[in-house]
Amino acid sequence: MKNFPLSASILFASTIALAGCAAGGAQQSATNLSAEQCRDLAALKNNAPPTRERTGSELAALRKAGYNPSRWFDPYYPEDLQAAQRQVDRWFASECR
Structure with missing residues (x-):
C-alpha cells in the first residue's frame, strides 16, 4: 500500500x-513561423539592418525551436543555440516562400 x-x-x-x-x-x-517571422528572417538573411522587431522575431522563432536564453548557466551553450538555429532554418526553408 x-x-x-x-x-x-x-x-x-x-x-x-x-x-x-x-x-x-x-x-x-x-506552421511554425508566422508571416511576420518569415519576412523578418528573410530580411536578416539578406543583410538588412537589424531592428528591434526583426531581432525579436528571430528570438521568438529560436525560443519556439527550443532555445532558452534566460538560463544563468547553460552547460549546453552554444550547442543548444546552434540546434535551434538549424531548426529555424529548416522551418524557414519549408514554410517561407
Missing part, C-alpha cells in the same frame, strides 16, 4: 508524456 501513490504518480506521468507525444505529432503539421 505504501507504493501505491508512487505507482499512481508514475502512471499519471506516463499518461501525460504519451498525451504530449500525440499532441506534438499534430503540432508539427501546423
Whole structure:
C-alpha cells in the first residue's frame, strides 16, 4: 500500500508524456513561423539592418525551436543555440516562400 501513490504518480506521468507525444505529432503539421517571422528572417538573411522587431522575431522563432536564453548557466551553450538555429532554418526553408 505504501507504493501505491508512487505507482499512481508514475502512471499519471506516463499518461501525460504519451498525451504530449500525440499532441506534438499534430503540432508539427501546423506552421511554425508566422508571416511576420518569415519576412523578418528573410530580411536578416539578406543583410538588412537589424531592428528591434526583426531581432525579436528571430528570438521568438529560436525560443519556439527550443532555445532558452534566460538560463544563468547553460552547460549546453552554444550547442543548444546552434540546434535551434538549424531548426529555424529548416522551418524557414519549408514554410517561407
